Amino acid sequence: MDPVRILEIKESVFENNDRAAQALRQELKSKGIFLLNLMSSPGSGKTTTLKATIAALSGRRKIGVMEADIDSDVDARAIAETGARVIQLHTGGMCHLDAGMTRQGLEGLEAGEEDLVILENVGNLVCPAEFDTGAVKNAMILSVPEGHDKPLKYPLMFQISDVVLINKIDVLPYFDFDMDACREYIHMRNPKAKIFPICAKTGEGIDAWADWLDREVEAWKSGHGYRKGAKL
Amino acid sequence: MDPVRILEIKESVFENNDRAAQALRQELKSKGIFLLNLMSSPGSGKTTTLKATIAALSGRRKIGVMEADIDSDVDARAIAETGARVIQLHTGGMCHLDAGMTRQGLEGLEAGEEDLVILENVGNLVCPAEFDTGAVKNAMILSVPEGHDKPLKYPLMFQISDVVLINKIDVLPYFDFDMDACREYIHMRNPKAKIFPICAKTGEGIDAWADWLDREVEAWKSGHGYRKGAKL
Numbered sequence: 001m002d003p004v005r006i007l008e009i010k011e012s013v014f015e016n017n018d019r020a021a022q023a024l025r026q027e028l029k030s031k032g033i034f035l036l037n038l039m040s041s042p043g044s045g046k047t048t049t050l051k052a053t054i055a056a057l058s059g060r061r062k063i064g065v066m067e068a069d070i071d072s073d074v075d076a077r078a079i080a081e082t083g084a085r086v087i088q089l090h091t092g093g094m095c096h097l098d099a100g101m102t103r104q105g106l107e108g109l110e111a112g113e114e115d116l117v118i119l120e121n122v123g124n125l126v127c128p129a130e131f132d133t134g135a136v137k138n139a140m141i142l143s144v145p146e147g148h149d150k151p152l153k154y155p156l157m158f159q160i161s162d163v164v165l166i167n168k169i170d171v172l173p174y175f176d177f178d179m180d181a182c183r184e185y186i187h188m189r190n191p192k193a194k195i196f197p198i199c200a201k202t203g204e205g206i207d208a209w210a211d212w213l214d215r216e217v218e219a220w221k222s223g224h225g226y227r228k229g230a231k232l
Numbered sequence: 233m234d235p236v237r238i239l240e241i242k243e244s245v246f247e248n249n250d251r252a253a254q255a256l257r258q259e260l261k262s263k264g265i266f267l268l269n270l271m272s273s274p275g276s277g278k279t280t281t282l283k284a285t286i287a288a289l290s291g292r293r294k295i296g297v298m299e300a301d302i303d304s305d306v307d308a309r310a311i312a313e314t315g316a317r318v319i320q321l322h323t324g325g326m327c328h329l330d331a332g333m334t335r336q337g338l339e340g341l342e343a344g345e346e347d348l349v350i351l352e353n354v355g356n357l358v359c360p361a362e363f364d365t366g367a368v369k370n371a372m373i374l375s376v377p378e379g380h381d382k383p384l385k386y387p388l389m390f391q392i393s394d395v396v397l398i399n400k401i402d403v404l405p406y407f408d409f410d411m412d413a414c415r416e417y418i419h420m421r422n423p424k425a426k427i428f429p430i431c432a433k434t435g436e437g438i439d440a441w442a443d444w445l446d447r448e449v450e451a452w453k454s455g456h457g458y459r460k461g462a463k464l
Binding site for chain 2: 041042043044069070071072074075093095122123124125126127130143145146147149150152153154155156168170171174175
């Protein structure tokens, strides 16, 4: 397989995205695939975090990655270096992915053998939050240089995220970032949100996050029959 | 005037945004108001850059500011400290501003005496690029921590921006940011784009950018009759 395969995905025609997302989630469940939707602003470190996560789960989970971008294959090439199965999705200018577009990506990836497929959504703190992709969990990254006030300004993204990774903590000394205030603002939007401070570049905090993700994958798969290796 | 006045703006009903934007631009021209549309990712430093720009143009230009956000009045409060006339626009979840929404903001601001009105758009590198707000010039900020590859991934934003401010150059030593590659990628998208490396926090590079803006305001106003102080 060409490691930088690019798939041009089309805007969905589903009238009811929530229903399409629910159907996709059920289908993934039956196949034992855990889909994680990873969101953030542009440049907060999604791809670097993904690389570190793949390394941390190496030997434990078979991982596939869908890299959604408006243009370029920069991210897919970076992920291909890890050896993970990857596909670059081009959204044709679209600012988010919905369940139908995610399904096109999964079909393009030929997901089936994977325990865990991670969708790197388009870098955007607004629109992706409005569309259920069919993922089991939503994760988002907020990086230190962006500032601790973001939960105040982008409420929905924090509200729908099960996990918030606070990335680039290595540069905390150089920015006015108040970690306590950030935690407070995040929990104001979503009291149940898990928060992991990390540095994807140095690996700090990655194990705690990867262990959490691993447990979630296990919980999703355990106690339910599924056909291992069935293609979507 | 309450310095943190908040206006809930409504989605526009215009069928043809380009036409509405052109009409707004003409109207602003007749009133001698230069409208700048400032865009970026969340957390790249739009508000800090605005504060530094207002300080640099102090005594030269009468400035009004419209702070667009989905929620909070954090930014409007920060701008109010500069003494500039400011209004906080809440977009009701919308990810961008179009010409009709911008007009609502200008009316709420009661713009009329200003030489220069700056719209701080919603933090988003995708959707705001698709809607002409009626601004005379589009400026965008790319901050160093976001990475130099952003023009590859968000082509339209760079294509429609007359100016790119590369902010947070004080932290260049701590990030893998290739300034030459960044310039090359920006000019690949828009060969005419002006590029100003700045640090809004320390003030580095702000004078060059403010002088450019001042000249643009002058060029827009010069040689054309306008009714000073006419309300929009």
